[in-house]
Amino acid sequence: MSITGRDKYIRGVFISLVMLFGLFSCSKDDDLDTTDEEETPFAFRQPAFFPKAVESAIDPKTGLPSNPLTKTGVELGRRLFYDPILSANKQVSCASCHHQSKGFSDGVAITTAGVSGKPLERHSPTLINLAWTDKGLFWDGGSTNLESQAFGPLTHADEMGMYLPVLVERLRADATYVELFHKAFGELPSEHRTAMALSQFQRILISADTPYDLYRRGEQPDALSADQLRGLNLVRQKCGSCHAGELFTDNDFHNNGIDDDFSDGSHEGIYWGRYRITYNPLDLGAFKTPTLRNVMVSPPYMHDGRFKTIDEVLNHYRFDIKDTPVTASVLYQNNDRVGIPMTDKEVEDIKSFLNALTDETFLKNREFSSPFK
Known part of the structure; x- marks a missing residue:
């Protein structure tokens, strides 16, 4: 889910905390007994070769995760995700900007699907393997965990526009x-x-059943073609510094040289990237590395959706990276000059492999789909 404006996000979280500790605390008359169903844990999948998933924050009183997965909690969350009742006009749901068939992105550069109809400032990101996100959510890492992240789009005036007491x-x-x-x-x-x-x-939105995964786990040794195997090696060699490991992202923030002017004061510093959060000059223009999983079904690309096709993305890294003091050092692969050398044939092999990261099981999993259909 996207959000613009650090101040608006913080204000939304502040309101939620006020509600949490005061206005809507349950009275003794409101308390209901915990049911046995609550204690039934959800069988979380830890895919082979993936790093250990990040659990919810630890409750200091119990020393246990503060939001453990349960069958009833997951199913409630699924219903809420698809229900427009969460928006001010009862017409916008989380799924309005996160479509399962597109890796839970939305297929447009900048959406106008929010309650105000105004264009947002950033592209709706995919929602894939978020259980492994350990360095912040949103394109600039403005939220530290999924629980706090939810209040951003819920309360943002141009997204769901919800007043929490309502x-x-x-x-x-x-x-x-x-x-x-x-x-x-x-x-x-x-x-x-x-x-x-x-x-x-x-x-639980876990993608780990692509042709690459079947090959990696040894379940289908011939799942990748010769072109795709070459592409896999090229991705590891040329892109692996950021699109790392089995997740195909380091979940970190990098300036990938798409801009050289960051003086965007009129838009709340929207092009500042990670710098909006850290105020570290080295983070200027740095944005979160998206996963390459399902990348071929989730265009357009970049934090503002400026690239319509994967060819435009690869051409950027070949020919158009901006050389700035904050451009990521890993992009200087052309004899210490900016750029990632790739032949036309290497580009085709890389694209072939990226197709092998499309997870049809994930894209069609009914457990992730709307419960209202």
């Missing part, structure tokens, strides 16, 4: 949601439990 009121007036929150958390609906449920659903 959200809670709506959910508590819905008998189905009262029952589902009771089953998942043993409580009436609240804003912080809504964020927890959404987070649980997003943590």
